[in-house]
Amino acid sequence: MSDERRYDPAAVEARWQRIWEEERTWEVPNPGQPGFDPSKPKSYVLEMLPYPSGEPHVGHLKNYAIGDAVAHFRRRNGLQVIHPMGYDAFGLPAENAAIRTGEHPRVATFASIDEFRRQFKQWGISIDWSRELATCEPEYYRWTQWLFLKLYERGLAYRAEAPVQWCPKDATVLANEQVIDGRCERCGTLVEQRRLEQWFFRITEYADRLLEDFDALESWPEHVITMQRNWIGRSEGAEVIFRCEELDLDFPVFTTRPDTLFGATFFVLAPEHPAVEKLAAGTEHEQAVRDYVNEAGRRSAEERGAEDREKTGVPLGRYVTNPVNGERIPMFVSDYVLMEYGTGAIMAVPAHDERDFDFARAFGLPIRQVVRPRDADPDSFSPDEPFVEHSSDEVLMNSGEFSGLPAPEGKRKIIEWLEERGLGKATVNYRLRDWLISRQRYWGCPIPIVYCDDCGTVPVPEDQLPVELPDIEDYAPKGRSPLAAAEDWVATTCPRCGGAARRETDTMDTFVDSSWYFLRYLDARNDERPWARDAVDHWMPVDLYIGGVEHAILHLMYARFFTKALQDMDLLGVPEPFANLFTQGMITRDGAKMSKSKGNTVSPREYVERYGADTTRTFVCFLGPPERGGDWKDEGVEGVHRFLTRLWRLGQEVAEREAAAVDKGALEGDALELVRKAHWAIDKATRDISQSLHLHTAIAAVMELVNEAYRAKDSLYSSPEGTGAVRFATATAASLIYPFAPHLACEVYEAIEGERLWEVPWPKADPDLLQREEISLVVQVNGKRRGEIQVPADMPEGELLRLAREHEGVRRHIDGKQVVKEIVVPGRLVNLVAR
């Protein structure tokens, strides 16, 4: 084959990319703008925005290849698709590099952004670049600050002193969500507890709605919903007040088991509980308590929660009164009680709680059964393990007037009893904490707040936004924000009284930046408002959101919270940002996770340069079901490249041959079979892409079509009708592979049909050609396959059975036996049961 006809991905891809760029093919107008077509239904296809660091990796490639396939598919199915791109550009990696090199984080960040953009364009991803944004640009973070002020106005942003998690390596506080097993989510360093005054977003106010609105989602992976549910950790129960008479102190506790109140035999406080010192003061246990609390403070969360750890603790020498029976029960301090959950104190019911049971065992405390199975004997029911069942099959015992009640009813009645006497009430408790957004770091969005000696905490007025991040000399954190050193910037005037004031020097968690970017895309150049309401009303919600599972809790929950808060402010009309979520699996190499330290990373750039973007993109989609991972193998890339090259050659061949138009009534033989195969592939690819996003089987269908065309082409080329069939098969294959390999597809299709594929509607399978006149039917005897018969598709059952019995392989197995049952599965098989 001559050189000019050889498949040259670099040339083909450059050609189409230039056309798309020059013609701004993927830009879509907003309602009211020129060219907007109100007749087309919209579709918002979005992939999680990248953090630009160095250059894109295979995870990015997979993410955007999947999203782009969907975007292309939907466009050609008549939808108006918005498919934007941006950069999550504030963050620690750039800042840490700045500390080492002294170069402004902006420089490295924008260098990375340029590289990401360059490669995305080289991949041929169909992005509306007119909506591009970077969260570190003042034009963007101005509105992040504006949204902060809106939350502040509503009381959803507040400043409070609280025990917080401090990462000593990154020298900043972290949100609860960013601490995993007591370690910093980013760098793995053990976190420390500190008491600091910090800014929080009141996400807990939305806990119930974050749970309820899962119903409003069309399709989210069940496990992501479960993870968020667990994270929010809603539990219903009661707050019960235990009183320490000696010191005149009330100790509320949270319990999900008010039905077991009569079984409380002791009481435990967390070591961090503020009353511990006071309680122990002056008792014989004072020193022991102090030692225990100090030791607990030194222990990491990881150690504390270690599995199978023996329960430890010390008595306080004080007593509280159980409100339901007036019993005085002893108080203890133990680190199995967590200050962060509930009230930091618990009533201990060893008979019905695993942990309390262990503690009672270790300290020789009484264990009293108060719940038993309905039919168990009250006098002899004493299991040697905690009995934790509490359905209506269980009843209360040893519980005064409540004895004999079914557990759920007992629960209700005891709460009522407490409420009547002001000793407790029904409550709901959550594991979710408010979102701590302050960060003592430089490369983030400044918090638009000023502190004035006279006026206190004053929000920066909207017309003074953005509060721009100043340039500084030294980025190194020193336990306070590096911004604190920028004296000229910190010193300001109070917007309220005009007096001297100081700026807030912390910056926001970068998750704030990414909690609303999907809204800014919709009106990215608006310099009067964060977005115009009609633009957002038209495009929202995101119809398909694609990204990694690692964001199942953090980003996705924060973005949901923002959306709900914005809806409440009437800035937005939808309760949920992402109607459908697709989480892609991670790509491994030779079975192992890719990591820089192992040196087994794949650089998409190398493959794009060697095989072309089309091959590389198609390969990542062909790896396997996209929700699962996939293993990168160089041989696999070559396989896909071979396939695309075959399609290319087929295109060259049919383009230069004379072909007759396909007339489905006149087709026969191989030509008919090939055209049928094409329609089969249309049907299969369409279903796979639109229903299950099983892109790998859609690609496999196109491969089958191309293989079939290759097998048949040499004989078909002998007539114009046959050539027409090959030509149709080739054009169809190009059309179907377009979402994955758009450049090659366009080139091949143009050569054959003279049209631009993105302007050609997605093909429709002809139902007549999906039906076959003759089918092969499996014949079984006793469920074992004994042969196959070719029969007309509409052959009646009796005839089928007759043919089946005549089949030689069948006869061999039924001779001398009696057929006792005959099963015909239309279009599939015949099974004869012989005895």
Next chain:
RNA sequence: GCGGGCGUGGUGGAAUUGGUAGACACGCCGGCUUUAGGUGCCGGUGCUCGUAAGAGCGUGGGGGUUCAAGUCCCUCCGCCCGCACCA
């Protein structure tokens, strides 16, 4: 410990939801093309026995339901991911 997912050839993975297990691809084997290597094209490739026709076995193990099970039920084993003293 709790919750979720998964287990199919040498490998990645298919299987229209109870109806031909192994599509497609990699790898491997053979043939053709080529001066040769590579490329390309065609064919073969689950395992066992058999020259073959064919037969038996086969979807982590065991048991069950069914004319029929990768698919449904019970049970056991293994791997992965979340959560993990949350009262």
